Amino acid sequence: MNKQIKNLKEPPKKVRIIGGLWRSRLLTVLDLPGLRPTTDRIRETVFNWLGQDLTGLQCLDLFAGTGALGFEAASRGADVVVLLEKDKKAHANLLTNFSLLQSSPVDGQIEILHRDSLEYLKQQADHSSNLIFIDPPFQDTRLLDQAVIEAGRVCDDSSGGGIYVEFPSERSREEVEALLPEWHCGKYLEAGQVKACLFRGGRD
Template sequence: MLYWEQKINKLNKANKPLKSEPPKKVRIIGGNWRSRLLTVLDLPGLRPTTDRIRETLFNWLGQDLTGLRCLDLFAGTGALGFEAASRGAALVVLLEKEKRACANLTANFALLQSSPAVGLVEILQRDSLEFIKQQADRSSNLIFIDPPFQDSGLLDRAVIQAARVCDDSAGGGIYVEFPSSRPREEVEALLPDWHCGKYLEAGQVKACLFRSGRG
């Protein structure tokens, strides 16, 4: 009997369903939604900006974004766009092409609405490049560009359009994240009339906040 009991126990263990891991979370660092959590889906190319990088970025920008119009072009989890909304931005448009990621953005935003944002938040399931091409010159103040790293062409085309659309005279700028393997000079060359006023490198990520002479 002992032999068969051992066989049955092994079989039961092999057929036992694996426990599903709880969804990953990132937290909003400052503002009205400080310490609130955003659910992160496990999707290809989805790579939330880390707490450390976001904290540095919003130190660069200043803690209060009151009145700024913001675009989060490849929103993913919404960590950047929701952080801007939390800090008083007048308008934040989060763009996400992937259907499940966009649905998750909407679900995260619904949970945040227990403490409504000061400004307007729009979540659009749209192609970011097509959207920004349709925007008027100097119609936004702060543009976040953090596309999937495996497609460098997405970043290049978005950055070139952002230079036309962004007006940072009242604050803001163009924030770009890219892989640490890519030379910073390549990204700077896409924005000849802007300068990388702030820069950091953390692990596999480089980040620049570009500002114009107006900012």
């Protein structure tokens, strides 16, 4: 009996959408290397910073993973949300999560792309997005640095939004801030092994 119980697979973990049209809806989390979804607690803080209504914003969710950040933005009325994920299994899971959410469709446009996030970001025009989420696998420091630098060129937060960056606790806030000299970390948090900044272009 005990052996049979041990052999049973545990059900997939879930994270919930905090607010908006899809509030309390659940997203499945796969057990994949480097996949570390932003916790409910952190997302609640981040979206309190950003506001409950993201109408009019063009959003990029880089290294989307479960899509928790991008789907949260869509739930709160963002006009366009592009979620990018290069892992085949994670991308398929994004599509599955999205199809389940479609029972209550949002007004905004949502694209889920099986693409390399950094390559995609480098192809975007200057000032073409308003809100960019950057939360890559923590073990790849260079990937985070390159994405943050490119986001500084692509993002225009004059109508709201900003650049949200999640990074491991062993990195200093000042080190990440140095990647965006024209921006400032208007909001900052530390939670366990995670640090996060919401960068704004000259305004809180």
